[in-house]
């Protein structure tokens with residue numbers, strides 16, 4: 212089986228061209244491929260499948276082998292893969308677990324439209340929203356010194372979030388009026404990743420609501436820079452949300 216490795220600001224993925232729908236690996240086998248010591252190493256695995264009425268379908272698995280909810284950086288990488296295959300050119304229209312997505316393609320960036328977001332909830336000092344995947348946003352003073360793995364795991368497994376099978380957790384520091392530094396504990400990876408697209412989107416929308424930050428918001432992550440652009444607000448709902456940043460082919464291999 213041929214596979215392709217892609218990364219978007221360090222959120223890395225194994226991608227399989229599954230247009231013939233021959234992929235039949237189970238959860239442990241997917242986890243083994245994603246393992247960083249015994250496998251290829253990745254935060255997730257994606258299938259590109261055919262879908263009627265769309266350029267393609269995105270199927271996303273977390274690195275523990277479970278099928279995930281939406282992955283923003285994964286979506287951006289899959290669009291770059293579709294462009295590399297010649298399936299799409301400047302624009303892509305695809306279907307994912309959370310519904311249809313549009314994306315715009317340039318040599319340096321993929322701009323991925325995310326689902327509209329209707330509301331943001333406050334839980335004590337934390338905020339919670341769903342940008343295709345569930346996300347807690349917690350503001351911290353110095354995010355570089357935050358224990359993302361341990362505090363993130365405690366929040367992810369806490370009683371409050373078991374209703375939606377746990378949550379991803381973002382630790383956010385406002386660096387200046389237009390810029391956030393975001394570090395994310397990812398559900399399904401059960402560790403910090405270098406970047407999380409649905410997570411930085413959640414951080415940007417919450418920061419519009421709570422910190423008065425305006426679109427576009429620049430985001431620093433451990434793996435590079437992203438931007439989140441949007442219209443609306445938490446009262447009327449957020450629309451036209453775009454996650455913008457690089458997505459790159461790393462290598463191709465055979466297993």
Ligand SMILES: N[C@@H](CCC[C@H](N)C(=O)O)C(=O)O
Pocket residue numbers: 222273278279280281282283284285344345378379397398399400404406407408409410
């Ligand atoms: N890395 C992703 C988010 C992946 C989904 C998540 N782990 C989950 O299933 O909750 C992103 O870039 O959005």
